[in-house]
Amino acid sequence: MFRQARWIEPLLNELTKEEGVLEKVKLEGLPDEIVRDKLDIPNLTETRVVRHFMRLSQMNFGVDFGTYPLGSCTMKYNPKVCERIVSNYKLKMLHPLQPQETCQGILQILYELAQCLVEITGAHKACLVPSAGAHGEFVGALMIRAAIKDRGELDTRREMIIPDSAHGTNPASAAMAGFRIVKVPSNNEGLVDTEALKSVVGKRTAGIMLTVPNTLGLFEKKIIEIVNIVKEVGGYTYYDGANLNALMGKVRPGDMGFDIIHLNLHKTFATPHGGGGPGSGPVCASENVEEYLPVPLIEFDGRKYYLEYDRPKSIGFVRGFHGNISVLVKAYVYIRLLGSMGLKSASERAVVNSNYLLSLLDKEFYEVPYSTSMPRKHEFVVSVGKALREKGVSAKDIAKALIDYGVHAPTIYFPLIVQEALMIEPTETESFEEVEEYARILNEIAYRAYHDPEWIKSTPHNTSVGRIDEAKASHPRTMRLNWRNLEKV
Amino acid sequence: MGEFFKNYSREKLEKVLEKIGVKDVEELYSDVPDEIKIKGELNLPKALNEMEIEKYVGKVLEKNMVHDEVLTFLGAGLPPHYVPAAIESIISRSEFYTAYTPYQPEISQGILQALFEYQSMICELTAMDVANSSMYDWATGAAEALRMALRVKGKKKVLIGENIGPDRKNVIKTYLEPLECDILEVNYDGVCGRIDLGDLEKKVKDACALYIENPNFFGIIEKDAAKMADIIHKEGGVFIVGVDPISLGLLKPPGEYGADIVVGEGQNLGGWLNFGGPSLGIFACRWDMSLVRQMPGRIIGMTTDLSGERRAFTMVLQTREQHIRREQATSNICTNEALMAVAAAAYLALLGSKGLRKLAIEIFERAHYACRRLSEVKNVIVPHFSGEFYQEFTLKLVGEDINRVFDRMIERKIIPGLILTKYFPKLDNVLLSCFTEVHSVENIEKLVEAFKEVMV
CATH class of the missing domain: 3.90.1150.10 (Aspartate Aminotransferase, domain 1)
Structure with missing residues (x-):
């Protein structure tokens, strides 16, 4: 029998009646007119604050408490050892702008992770920077835009093809990158209607964004044909990795012919979702588009690991610093725990x-x-x-x-x-x-x-x-x- | 050490497959074309057990050098701070961290209330009215704020300060590129380091937004921010301010000098450096429905359950969001940084207004102490800019090449700051150093001594 806690837990500001008036302060080098005089954040004891959040936690539900079968969210168990490994002081206190010779440990882990993701997806190169699946999608759409711009076809190729069964983030991400959305209907099997697809592709096609297996849980059995239809008209193919958990070690998006692939480490690779993040959405690219990946990438010259920024065709920076690092480390640990057979x-x-x-x-x-x-x-x-x-x-x-x-x-x-x-x-x-x-x-x-x-x-x-x-x-x-x-x- | 999924006996597995109606697992993949199926195995490094992987990663991470082994004075958007132990107890509750986005609010009240409180405290801190429950980080928050201004105003030109953080500048350029708009930089004054108001006046025509940071990238307080607000508002534009949240324990909040949108890095609030992430993008705006309806990201609201008797929380204004509005959405953001927002809420609650004030004063005083002491070093001009600063300041080295000085500091196990030439080519031989509560007086003295040895 399930009974969730029913605390009547006030808001933090209701736990004290004291006003948040600040003490006056006079500091040399700080003009009075830029000093703030009021801040209404309650002053509580650590005891009360801890009780507050512990009570709140008892009114929440995670995968540690029961089956959590949210479709397309892959709420699998999050191995505890991952949490302990990232609580390492040598990671926690590491500043992202430190000289790279002082960060060789984390760079090595990230490099090894990128190698694993490239192998799992069948791509050529991986960028670990994007912070979530949708962030990866936006990156992918920007890469397609950059590739088309490079070909001098940005004026004409403005259409992104997206099946009607797609996640809402796909059209939103493509629109953010300046594309018009062309919806392609599903056939009576729930798969992409290839005839309908043929009728919408052409000189205006920038690319297609596809989730495989799709959101009905069905594998696009004509995947090779779909990819070819888009490539034949000069479009790019984007694989939304939200559903990769069905396919690890069985079939790779790169081998299906996809140019760009994003992964959701907080789904497929067991990093906890945190009630809505932090996530991580690395983007992997095939050889023909890898030059457009965001910076930095992590490289190894045989002696040392380093962050590579010198990539003239890159779409550039997509967030501050290098990514949600501890999430990346947890995914690395997960991959190493399972190995190829385990995945x-x-x-x-x-x-x-x-x-x-x-x-x-x-x-x-x-x-x-x-x-x-x-x-x-x-x-x-x-x-x-x-x-x-x-x-x-x-x-x-x-x-x-x-x-x-x-x-x-x-x-x-x-x-x-x-x-x-x-x-x-x-x-x-x-x-x-x-x-x-x-x-x-x-x-x-x-x-x-x-x-x-x-x-x-x-x-x-x-x-x-x-x-x-x-x-x-x-x-x-x-x-x-x-x-x-x-x-x- | 456990298994994450069970190895069943052949018998049980066969029963299950029979119930499904297939003869083997492979039949479940019968729709995958043979020519692309993986023959054999993925080429991954050999699997390790839990004990082995913990040892391995621990050993590799040993190669990192952190604060105690190499004294670090880097801030540049991510100043180091102490994280109280209670924060970790709170966010390691697996009711929080193993949950998904609260799509079923009745069973997720805990995180919803915590995020509502996060939003509320961000509003207090920034003196704004509506905060979302997080963006990926400061840089993407700033970029989305500018995109929001472009949507609201329907114009094609934005202004950004020349003296904002280079990573924010770079991300803004990437995010705005598809909008094919003009991004103009407003120069800073070479003497004080603040935004040049004259240059702003010159460039403001037809701009729909101005984005500045306060303190700016050089650590200097933009004390004329209210005048900038007037200038951009007269043009009908949106005033966007990027902040260091802890500085707001001491400094006037953007809401009191005319900001319409405030963004910032919240990783500082209860999150470790972690080589740059998980981060936490702060995003808040004024109570103006034309702005609120264009906000990106999740927003948590307070309501009741249907009985009307119990207070309750849920995600609101979802018609802005991608899962409903698809290509018409205000942003594509879905997964954000919720757990980091819970950490920030816990941090702000633990410190309270008094603790924040005390911390911000301590940081201010420590930085000013360091500045005074460093000014005694020969051939170090400090601060390089004359404007009032908070926790960071610039140092100009005279007569010695900065890269050489930097290398010799590293030999002494000190990272004295960030060399700015790479980001601001006209700032030759200038270093940006950051001081917070994690830097003791002894640490500062060690830095001063090292400079004295190196700058002969």
Whole structure:
């Protein structure tokens, strides 16, 4: 039985009535008029601050507490040894601008990581700088822009092709890089419609951004043809690595013909997601576009490791300093712990778990869109549209019921091409027993949806708060975005 | 040492595969064309067990030289700070760090409230009204702020200070390149090191934004910032200010001198240096819906549950974001730096207004002490710029080549600062040094002694 803590924990500023008036200060070399005189941050004891955040932590849920099958987010277990390794003082106190002879240790680790990522993706070179998946996508789109500009075709090639099943970040990233988005529809198998693709490519095509396996969990079996269609018209191919967890050691994006690939280390390579970051989104490139990668890259001249900035065709700098370094180190440790066999087994088990979970579900209730005969990869999508039509029970209701059982909900309402979608990715780190239990819960919810739909609609009851009033949260008249404007509006 | 996934008996695995309806695992990959399937194995270094990898990485990291072995006076956007132990206890709670973005708010109230408090304290610190729950870092925050100004104003020209951090400048150029707009630099005054107001007046026409940093890259306080706000506002533009958050324990916040958007590096607040990341981009703006609706990133709001009785938190204004608005979104940002924002919230809460004031004063005094002591060294002109400074200042070396001096300092196990020539070619033989609470008086004396030996 799951019961989340229900602390009534005030906001920090409610823990004391004292005003944040600052002491007057007179310092030589500091004119009075630029000294601040008021700062309303409460003054509390360390005891109270620690209690505050510990209580808050008890009202949060992570993968350490239960199954967390958020589709396309790859919420696998985060090995604890990674945390201990990055708590090394020799890393924590290292300044990014130190002379490189004083940073040889970290540069070596990062160099070795880049080599591993190049091998895993089948690319030519990796840049570890981008801080998240979407950051990597933006980098990739900028590289395509730079390559096209180099060819003198930027005036004409302004279209980025993106399937209708893509993550929202793809069109957003391409738009940020100045591209127009051309949507290519999925066919009745849930895959890219190659005929439709042929009809939209041409002289205006800058490239295609593709997630493989796609967000339905399906592998694009015509991947070679798709890549060729785009390359034949002079476009570039971008692989969104959000779903690479299905394919490690099985097939590589580079071998499929992709020019640019981003990875989500906080998904595939087991670094913790931190409740929304820090993540890391390295970008790997094939030989024909590697010169456009952002700087710095990490190189080795046989004697010493160094940061390489002298790359005239690079798109330049995409963040301050060299990346989310401790995240990169954790991913390195993960890769070394598993090795080539381990990574392959991880992907295979992720795919087995996903198909096993799907096989256990009540398909009357959880309808499988698109081809039912094709194996899913690491994730799958089902629709509860029928329950909505017949009983008024929505995907959101199912999600809230699930969390009442002490497991996390899947991704819902995505991909957009499936009505009332549940996108489920159990990952390899759930045992068969846990997969079976998740299936049992989903099937029980399906049963209750028909026998006690009002209960489902009233969930959750066991979490620290009941269902959120979202309308109040975003309405201009009741919106509260910080503790200062609580009374203001 | 555990396994992350279980090795089942052949029997159990076969049962599972049978239930799925395939004869073996390979059949689940039957849709992958044979010609691209990996034959054999990836060529990766041999797998190590937990004990071995911990030893290995520990040994390699030994090669790094950090603060105690090599005395470091580098700041340049990332000044070193002490991280209180309580911060690590808080962010190593796996309820926080093993969670995803709070898509199911009812089961994620902890991190949502912590992020709401982070936003609130950033608003207090900067004197702004709305903060988001983080950007990747300062540089990307500054770049996104300028993109936001360009969207809001629909013009094609922005101004940035010549004396902002070079990495911010570089990232701004990369991020704005696709917008095909003009980025003009406003010169700094060669004597005081502050923005040249005359040059700003000259260049402001048709600009939709001005981005400056305070203190600027040379460590100098831009005490005319209010005048800059007037100049850019008269042109109808947005005033964007980049800050070091800890300096705001002492210095007037940007909201009190006319800033519309404030960005900054929050890694300083409870995060270790970590060779530059994880970082934390601070991003806040005024209460103006035309700005707020164009903000990038996640914003947490306070509401109640449907009973109306329990206070609750959730992500708000999501219609700005990529998962709903797709190519019309204000930014593509999705994963951000949430855990670092929790660390920053814990840090600010631990210090409180009094602790922050005390820390900022300590830093100010330490830097000024160092400046006085270094001014006694022959052939070191310090500070090179005359403007009032906070924690960093510039030193001009006379008669000795700076690279030679630097090498001889390294021999003495001291990194005296950052040589600026590479970033600002007209600053010949100039060094930027940073002093914070981690530098003891003994450390400073050691630096002074070394300069005395080297600058003969």
